[in-house]
Amino acid sequence: MMNFADIFSLALRTVKGNRLRTGLTVAIIAFGIMALIGIITAIQAMNQKLTESFSTMGANGFTIRYKARNIRFGQGGNRNNEMKLSQKGKKKERTSNLDKIITLEQAQQFVDSFDFPAQVSVGINAGRNSIISYETRKTSPNIALMGGDENYLQLNGFAIEVGRNFNQTDVRSARNVCLLGHDVANKLFIQGAQLAVNKIIRINSIPYRVLGVLESRGSSFGFSRDN
16 A cells, blocks of 8 residues: 555656646646636626716615617607507507607606605706816817706715705706816816805806816726716
């Protein structure tokens, strides 16, 4: 019966006699372990980033928005999306709500009728190709423009760095006031974002008074969330 020393000696001689095979085996195992560790690390990083992104929305929040029809094949994309249903020999017609934008009156009606102990906000996505300027400085035409009321910041994970938030008077009177993202404020006011408060800027050539600047939220997948 071979003891441990004999087994170790035999294994060592086998390795020395097959150096190429041994090297390839070790390299493959090492590469596999490194690849596995890299994949696990990447998945954990993506999971953490997604968790941080969605955590700003709140666990008990929901958003109501209209659904646009973006994909069409051939001639099947009838804009009215009328579907005729046959039941008991009678034809019934139903029109889909796709592409029907929620109006401000409908949104406000929902807010007025929502009597649960929670905050409600009305907002709008006005596009991602706006230009913001102040005196001789201006941004690239890639600024996201969002509209909202006094509850919009809290429900969407924003915070004020300097200045103040909207109030009910601003919203009800439809004043030309705005809040700037952190990156936008730094581009227009290179001496400090705090200098933006109470200044008159132009959004697509329309003048607005700056009420405040938002705190930086960093980037997500390489794209800034402060524009």
